Structure formats: C-alpha cells, structure tokens
Amino acid sequence: MEFRPEAWDGVLLLAGERDDLQGDFMALILHHGFIEFRFDCGSGVGTVRSTETVKLNEWNTLSVYRHRWDAWIQLNQEKRVEGRSKAAAIAPPVQHVTLQLHTCNWRILASQFQGLFSRIxxxxPLFVGGPGNTTGLERLPVRTGFKGxxxxxxxxxxxxxxxxxxxGDAANGFDVEECTADRCSKVPCSHGGKCLTTGGDTAVCLCPLGYTGDLCETRVDLQVPSFNGSSYLRYPGLxxxxxxxxxxxxxxxxxxxxxxxxxxxxxxxxTGDFIALYLSSGHVQFTFDLGTGPATLRSENPVRLGEWVxxxxxRTGRLASLEVEEDPAQEILAPGAFTQLSLPLNLYLGGAPSSDMYSPKMKTTAxxxxxxxxxxxxxxxxxxxAEAxxxxxxxxxxxxxxxRPCGDAECRPLRERFTCRCRPGVPHPCPAPDDYTRLVPPPIRASSNAVTSVRYERAVPSFTGSESYLHYNDADTMKRHARYNENV
Structure with a gap:
C-alpha cells in the first residue's frame, strides 16, 4: 500500500468474519500517528505497531506479511522485524496477506499472536479508507476513517x-474524491520548504524560518514575526x-x-491537559483543562484589528484570570479537584502543523x-x-x-516604536560602532603623529531608568560585596 496521510488517526483497511467485528478480523489503522496491524485468528488479537510516526502530507509505503501464526513487517527495504505467536503443535493450512506500506521501524507488542487457530x-467486504458499515469498533483504538x-x-x-x-474493483463507496496531492510536483519549494495541498487545485509552500515567498525563494532577516494563517513557531513545551x-x-x-x-x-x-490562547469572533479567549474539564475566559470587548494589544x-491552581489592555479582568475557577497542569508536548505559537493537534474544547482551530x-x-x-x-x-x-536602527545593539520593539539595548561601555542611545570610538593621545614612547582608536568607556555610568543595567558576577566583586554586607 502507498498512502499519503493528512491526519494522525484513521482506519486504512478493515475486513472481518462478521460485520460487528466479532470473530476473525484484520485491520490496518493509524493510531496517534503510528501504524498498527491488528488481526484475530479466533484466539485473541495480535498487534504490530511502528516505533515512529508516519510522515504527514508525504507518500508512505509499507509491507506486511502473515503466515499462520508468524508475522513480519519490512519497512523501506530495511531488515525484517519478525514475531511468532504461541502456536499449537498441529499446523492448519497456510493463509497470508501481503501489503506495501512505508514509514519507520516496527516492533511486536508483548502479547504477540496467541492461540491455536491460524486461519482468518x-x-x-473489504473496506478501504474507513470502517464502512462495520459495528463493534470498540475492539479498535480508532473509529474514524482515514484522511488522505x-x-x-x-x-x-x-x-x-x-x-x-x-x-475498477470497488463495489461501492461514499464521499471519496479525486486525490490532488500530486499537484505538488508543479510547486518546487526551495530552501527546504514543504509543499502542502489546499482546497481546489492549489498548493502552497511551507517555508522554514528565514525564508519567504511563494516558493521559499527569498531570504528574510526576521525581527518581529508575522503570521499569515499558515504559519507557526515551535518551542519546547512548558x-x-x-x-x-x-x-x-x-x-x-x-x-x-x-x-x-x-x-x-x-x-x-x-486529550488531557492543555492551555490555549486564541481569538474567536474578535474576542480574546483563554481555555485550559487540568484534567477534569475545560474552563474558558473571554474578554469583555473584541480587540481592534490592526492595532497592538x-x-x-x-493562573494559580484552579483559578485563572484574563486581562486585555485596560478592560476589566475576567476570572474563572476550573471544575473538579485537580490543580496542576502538565504540558510535555511542544508549545506552538500562531498555529500548528495540523488542526488535529488542538483540543476539540476550543472555539476555533484557525x-x-x-x-x-x-x-x-x-x-x-x-x-x-532565538528560542524557536x-x-x-x-x-x-x-x-x-x-x-536595524541600533547598529550592532539589540533593537527591542515597543509596539510601533522601539528602544535599543546597548552593550556595556556604549553610550546611550547606542550609536553605530564607528561613532563611539574616540582618539586618545599616544604614549610618549609611540612614534610621532600616531593616534590610537579605543572603545568609549564611561567612568561614571548613567542609567535610563527602563532598559539599562550593569551585571557583576566576578569573584573579586562578589567578595567585596560580601565583606561590605558584613560590616554594615
């Protein structure tokens, strides 16, 4: 099988002895991004599961083989991973299935394929791309159809x-459209950009940081990030x-x-804990879940589009508050008794690779x-x-x-304005490097008419009251500070 998934979960292939999945069955599913091959010969379910996730929005291939109680999976022409059930001494006739499917490495779950029966x-009917009219899907961890x-x-x-x-061979089907994924062959994204198909006959490039343009052809010096509805930044989770x-x-x-x-x-x-800050119909909303149900705060007034806010x-325990500019603070108490929040996944800013990553308890996924x-x-x-x-x-x-109005100093945006964070020894407001050198008389031993260019140094520092400071951490300074405190 060759497939191109657009979501982390879904039934790829399903066939069984009965339409309620009682008795023998075979299923190939996507579960949390991992491929699982599950089957039951009549004595219990055996499962083979990939150790890595599939590649979203890319073509994947995979091979699955079963012979009696034995099974192996080969991925990308890598070494086969084999498993064997606790089979009976009497071997029933041979029956096997071969599929082709590419992703990562595989492992056999501990239970293996147990029982005396080896036939399925x-x-x-064989259902491809979804469970069809099959019931009893509680035997599977996924009940939705495949998207892609x-x-x-x-x-x-x-x-x-x-x-x-x-x-063709299909007896019937429902809600199946023509695949348009191959239109990416006409969109040559550069500089490591990835092509993503959209609605209709269009496709767009997802450009890595530092590049922009329809084909990621333009390099940009990022200062204050902007997001266009297909953008996101990724960070370590909280x-x-x-x-x-x-x-x-x-x-x-x-x-x-x-x-x-x-x-x-x-x-x-x-599922589980999450925090989400988002706009819904112009109102700022903050939704969080400590594991016992969501709580949502909503700003009293909508924000003004095109203006800084x-x-x-x-949040402290179950209590959370939301403030937007000078509007009154909104408060809420989360339901349940849990008070702690654990967020091990990556934190996303401005969006995410897939809307399936968002909790369904949010008001928007845009x-x-x-x-x-x-x-x-x-x-x-x-x-x-810098931290993305x-x-x-x-x-x-x-x-x-x-x-870059601050030269080699740091430009710190303050809404529409900015301030420069100067390096130590540089006069405020951080002139260009050539402007803060001064000429000093050379030592007497120097040759005639020679001058020396040195850095500007302040014997008496001046502080601006907002962004300026000096930081000391050398041992001698700290010792003097400690001795002074002892004498006070």
Whole structure:
C-alpha cells in the first residue's frame, strides 16, 4: 500500500468474519500517528505497531506479511522485524496477506499472536479508507476513517483498482474524491520548504524560518514575526514548569478575528491537559483543562484589528484570570479537584502543523493572522525567534527594527516604536560602532603623529531608568560585596 496521510488517526483497511467485528478480523489503522496491524485468528488479537510516526502530507509505503501464526513487517527495504505467536503443535493450512506500506521501524507488542487457530475467515467486504458499515469498533483504538490519499493497494498478488466496477474493483463507496496531492510536483519549494495541498487545485509552500515567498525563494532577516494563517513557531513545551501557576503576557497585532495565538497540550491525540490562547469572533479567549474539564475566559470587548494589544493571563491552581489592555479582568475557577497542569508536548505559537493537534474544547482551530511582538512567560521574556525550535511561513511584521536602527545593539520593539539595548561601555542611545570610538593621545614612547582608536568607556555610568543595567558576577566583586554586607 502507498498512502499519503493528512491526519494522525484513521482506519486504512478493515475486513472481518462478521460485520460487528466479532470473530476473525484484520485491520490496518493509524493510531496517534503510528501504524498498527491488528488481526484475530479466533484466539485473541495480535498487534504490530511502528516505533515512529508516519510522515504527514508525504507518500508512505509499507509491507506486511502473515503466515499462520508468524508475522513480519519490512519497512523501506530495511531488515525484517519478525514475531511468532504461541502456536499449537498441529499446523492448519497456510493463509497470508501481503501489503506495501512505508514509514519507520516496527516492533511486536508483548502479547504477540496467541492461540491455536491460524486461519482468518473473511465473510464481510473489504473496506478501504474507513470502517464502512462495520459495528463493534470498540475492539479498535480508532473509529474514524482515514484522511488522505491511497494510490496503491496490493494483497496476495492482486492489484486493486479503485474505480467502481466495471472500470475498477470497488463495489461501492461514499464521499471519496479525486486525490490532488500530486499537484505538488508543479510547486518546487526551495530552501527546504514543504509543499502542502489546499482546497481546489492549489498548493502552497511551507517555508522554514528565514525564508519567504511563494516558493521559499527569498531570504528574510526576521525581527518581529508575522503570521499569515499558515504559519507557526515551535518551542519546547512548558512540561512541569507551570504545574501550579502560570503568568503569561503577549503583545500582538491581529488582522483577522479568529486564530490560535498559543497552544500547548499533553497528548498527541488532543486529550488531557492543555492551555490555549486564541481569538474567536474578535474576542480574546483563554481555555485550559487540568484534567477534569475545560474552563474558558473571554474578554469583555473584541480587540481592534490592526492595532497592538497586550493580553495577560494568570493562573494559580484552579483559578485563572484574563486581562486585555485596560478592560476589566475576567476570572474563572476550573471544575473538579485537580490543580496542576502538565504540558510535555511542544508549545506552538500562531498555529500548528495540523488542526488535529488542538483540543476539540476550543472555539476555533484557525491559525493566527497578524504580528506577535513579545511574550513574557512566568516573568521571563522569551526570545521569540532565538528560542524557536522551528517554524514555517513566518515573515516580518513591517516594524522599524527591520532597518536595524541600533547598529550592532539589540533593537527591542515597543509596539510601533522601539528602544535599543546597548552593550556595556556604549553610550546611550547606542550609536553605530564607528561613532563611539574616540582618539586618545599616544604614549610618549609611540612614534610621532600616531593616534590610537579605543572603545568609549564611561567612568561614571548613567542609567535610563527602563532598559539599562550593569551585571557583576566576578569573584573579586562578589567578595567585596560580601565583606561590605558584613560590616554594615
């Protein structure tokens, strides 16, 4: 089988002895992004599961083989992984299935394939791409149909043709469309960009950080990130750093009324704990779940599109509050008795690779459109670009910092304005390097007419009251400070 998944879960192939999945059956499913081959010869379910997830929006191939109680899976022409059930001494006749399917490595689950029977009896139709009218799906961990394309299916040396009979082999089907994934062959994304098919006959490139353009052909010097509805930045998750409390401040300029600003979850199937900050119909909303049900805060007034706004979220245990600019703070108490929040998955800003990653308890799954300038998390300002593990389709917001007005100093955006964070020994407001050198008389021993260029140094520092500071950590300074405290 060759397939191109667009979601982490779904039934790829299903056949059984009865339409309620009682008795013998065979199923090939996607579960949390992993491929699982499950079958029951009449004495218990055996399962083979990949150790890595499939590649979303890319073609995957896989081979599965079963002979009596033995099974093996070969992936990408790699070494076969074999498993054997606790078979009986009397061997029934041979029956096997061969499929082709490419992803990663595989392992056999501990239970293996137990029992005395080795045949699988199929009396029901073979369903491809979904469970069809099969009931009893509680025997499987996935009950939804496959989302994506399947372009090759071969079983027991028979190549299945997908059109309906008489042109093909399919007896009937429902809600199946023509696959348009191959249109990416006409969209040559450059600089490591990935092609993603969209509705209709279009496809777009998902560009890595530092590149933009229809084909990711333009390099950009990112300063203040902007998001276009297909963008996101990825960071390490909060994990256990926000178990009992969370302080979050985000400065953003939205240009669309709906979109996910920030999301961090617990499970890849969108269950369990999560936090989500997003826009819904122009209102800022914060939803979180401690494991006993969601709680949602909503701003009193909608934000003004195209204007900078600061959003502040605070959570202590079950109690959370939301403030947007000068609007009154909104508070809520989460249901249940749990008070801690665990978020081991990656944190996403501006969107995510797939909307399936979001909790269904959110009011929107659209990606954010606009600019995000600063994030302060638990009283620490994040380096939005410097700390990102990766991202796609992130551009510049159109801010003054893009012109690098601070020279080699750090340009810190303050909504439409900016300030320069100067290096120690550089006079405020951080002139260009050539402007803060001075000429000093050479030593007497130097040759005539010689001058020496040195860095500007302040004997008496001046502080601006906002962004300026000096930091000491050398041993001599700390010893002097300690001795002074002892004498006070």
């Amino acid at each position: 009896t199929f009396r029901e 394309c399947i372009r090759h299916l071969e079983a027991n040396e028979h190549h299945y043709r997908f059109p309906l009979a008489p042109q 994990a256990d750093t926000s178990l009992s409390w969370l302080e979050l401040s985000v400065t953003l300029k939205p240009t669309a009324p709906d979109g996910v600003i920030l999301y961090n979850g617990h499970h890849s199937d969108a 600061e959003v502040r979220v605070s 990606s954010f459109v606009g600019c995000i300038q600063t994030i302060v998390l638990n009283n620490r300002e994040m380096g939005i670009l 593990l990766g991202g796609v389709n992130v551009g510049n917001c159109g801010h003054a910092c893009e012109a």
